[in-house]
Amino acid sequence: MPSPHPASLAHLPFFITAPGESDILLGVAIAALVGAVLVGGVLFLALHSLPERIAHKAQKLQMEIVAVLCLLALFTHVHMFWVAALLLAFIDLPDFGTPLTRIARGVERLAKKEPPEDKTPAKRTGRGSHPHA
Template sequence: MMPHHLPFYVVKPGETDVLMIVMGVFLILAILGVGNVYLRLHSLPERMAHKGQKLQFEIVAVLGLLSLFTHIHIFRIAGLLLALVDLPDFTTPLSSIAGSVERIADNESPPTESPADETAEVQATRAVERASLAVSRSASAPAKEGHGHV
């Protein structure tokens, strides 16, 4: 009943359309593949920032979520740039300095005269002066050792 001059992809009545099944499977795989690539690109800044500090990672993750839900791509660009930049670590040296000053202040003997009417601000100022004096003493001690007799 079918003419012989029809192309190969036209199926006879009652037969299975193999080309449609192959293209359907290809379409499903293509959609899943493109979706996977999109999600990997979306999570790229988070994966890059995961190696850095926790705060940097959290900021990049929030920027990624904002860009995903608002479709404002500047958030994604900002997150990617933030993930590429290594933020300096300020908390570790500052906490080390604070701990050292606290230990120095604890090692100092309390003053012999402490008037009762002295305010907390004056006491804090004196504690800082004692700590700075102790720091200057400890900094100058190794320098004096090098000036021995020859």
């Protein structure tokens, strides 16, 4: 080990390195900084995707709206989008499409018209719902 400068103290602290030696404290600080940034980023993204994970069992349209609001919040840093996505994820929206479709088909049957072909698979509701019936 090279001798310290004549004007220095006899006992130097551990974090002061001699000329030409590697700085251990700098390496530890770099590793801690990189680790903190990675852990912080993972926690941020996990928190940011919380509304999408909550709404994964919701209707398709509701899930898409929540996902779009989360993306808007991520890229614009407008926190109100994230709050709106979180609130929408917790709300169970009623299914208006199925009853309205059934009403429309019933009215068409009353009018003796053939209902238009539906592209969604038919749900089994009882008599006459079998595809080969």
